[in-house]
Amino acid sequence: MAYTDIAIIGGAIVGSSITYFLREEGFAGRIALIERDPQFAHSATTLSCASIRQQFSIAENIRLSRFTLGLFRDLEARFGAGADIGFHEKGYLILASPAGEAVLRENHRVQAAEGADIVLEDAAALKRRFPWLAAEGIAAGAYGLSGEGWFDAHALLSLFRKALRDRAIDFVQDSVVGIRTAGGKAVGVTLAGGVTLDAGIVINAAGPQAGGIAALAGLALPVEPRKRSVFVFEARDRFDDMPLLVDPSGIYVRPEGSVYITGGAEPYETDSAADPADFEPEWHYFEEVIWPVLAARVPAFEAIKATRAWAGHYDYNTLDQNAVIGPHPEMPNFLFCNGFSGHGLQQAPAAGRAIAELVVHGAYRTIDCSAFGYERIAEGRPFRELNVI
Template sequence: MARYDVVIIGGAIVGSSVAFYLREEGFAGSIALVERDPQFTHSATTLSCASIRQQFSIPENIRLSQFTLGLFRRLKQEFGVDADIAFHEKGYLILASEEGLPVLKANHEVQAAEGADILLEDAETLSRRFSWLSAEGIVAGAWGRSGEGWFDAHALLMLFRKALRAKHIDFITASVTGIGRDGAKITGVSLDNGERLAAGLVVNAAGPNAGRVAALAGLALPVEPRKRSVFVFEARDKFSDMPLLVDPSGIYVRPEGSVYITGGAEPEDTDGPADPADFDPAWPLFEETIWPVLATRIPAFEAIKPTRAWAGHYDYNTLDQNAVIGPHPEVKNFLFANGFSGHGLQQAPAVGKALAELIVHGGYRTVDASAFGYERIAANRAFRELNVI
């Protein structure tokens, strides 16, 4: 039986970030990175819309994304002169109706206090700024003038994975089927290939499967997979100034090269845990709900041609749609990095840095993630993020 000082369950962007920053912080112990899908075919990382924003409702989420933005700014210094994730810094444009205006304003105040470059503008100003936009039913919008946009998720993941190969990390392709626990201490993990790894510390970075992984250790975690469909369409008109636009309905759209991608507005009454094998896009959602909204908000999109679609699962925290980060208060050698509810990719480097500092130095230094601790889960006390996209 092999023994590791740290076993990380989940090798996509969150798990890889934890491993990377452990070495960056000087951790010399043995590390195993366990990933069941090494091609990341069904990974939440690679199936996401790969965007970064500072338009959150709480300061702690803004700070996590700001750390990642800083990484993007120094990408070549961190990963070499050829490092490129095709970052398109064109911002988010989050629109609000009269009903949603108080929340938009309150969020903007929080963002401004954190130094985010977000403009809050009325409908008339937005219509002048973006000639393609219809302000019907809109009273205002918040636009990220800088520090927001989208990028290549696979490229970012591969930068981390490639860097790890020089940092003496053991990559293990397997699913975790069991977690050994002796009272208040995790002792190891069992794999579907019959192996068992003794572990000094276990990090749960299992994405949409995080709730199941926690349950293997006898721990409750309100995180489940939720399916999200993304649709690709062609349009005659190309708008080079288009940000990632979020309609008050929750439907979003943004450019992707010569095409556009869109999604959102899953019905609440049917939005439950995803079937682990269901990666079929929900085409009726596009035809019946999304397309009519796009045509209203951007009149040029009345005539578009849908071309393809995909579906992914993300790790949805049913308590408050916020991350769970840090150790279990009783089983202290089991750490969480879960429940990001759609913003895990953009916050993964910050979470990796935070947990690495916690493990190596005994506390958070660069990024304080204490607000996301498991204690609120145990107390059923929501720390709610209002701006979930």
């Protein structure tokens, strides 16, 4: 029976960020980073749309993403010469109908107070800025002038994973099938291969499977996988100034090299947990729902050709679509870093830093993540993020 000081369940961007910052904060003990799929073929990290934004409704979410933005601007200093994630800083443009204008304006007020470089414009101003945009039914839009855009998720994950190679990390390729507890503490994990690993601290960074991992320890976590399809299409016209555009319907579109990607607006409250093995895109949804919206919002998209698609799973927090960060109050050495509901990739470095500070120093130092604590889950008290895309 082996022992590790910290067992981290999930080795994609969240688990890798936690591991990286544990070493950065000076933790010298043994760390086991457990990942069942080291190729990350079905990881939420690598199947995401790999975007970063500051346009959230909650100040704490803006702070998490702004930390990651700072890391993006400092890649070479942190990871070495040539570190690059292909960051396209072209902004988000979130549109609101008259019914949604008040919420958009309130969100913008919160963003501005946090220092986010977001401009709020009416339909006429948006049309002047983006002539290809059809502004019918639009009251206003919030556009990120800087600090928002998209990047290469594989490249970001690779930077973190490579940085761990010389930091004395035990990389474990296996699935966790059991968590042993005793005296109100997590004391070890059982792997599918039959190995039992004693642990001083267990950290749940299991993405869409986090709810199941928590259940192994006898803990309730309202996080489950939700399937989201992403479609790739070609169009005759190229709009080099196009940001990541979010229609009031929730459907988004953005450039991706010589093509475009689109998705969004799947029902959030009415759908259910995805089959963990289901990664088939919902092609009918593109034809029936997405394409008509694209054609109405960007008339040049009336004639497009869908070429391929993929599906990934959100780690969806059914309580409030917000992260759960920190220890369980009744099992303090079992920590959560879960439930980001679609914005985990952009917030993982900040959340990883927060967990590392909590473990090493006993308190948050860079970003206070107390509002994301498990206590609200136990109380059924939502800390709701309104800008879930």
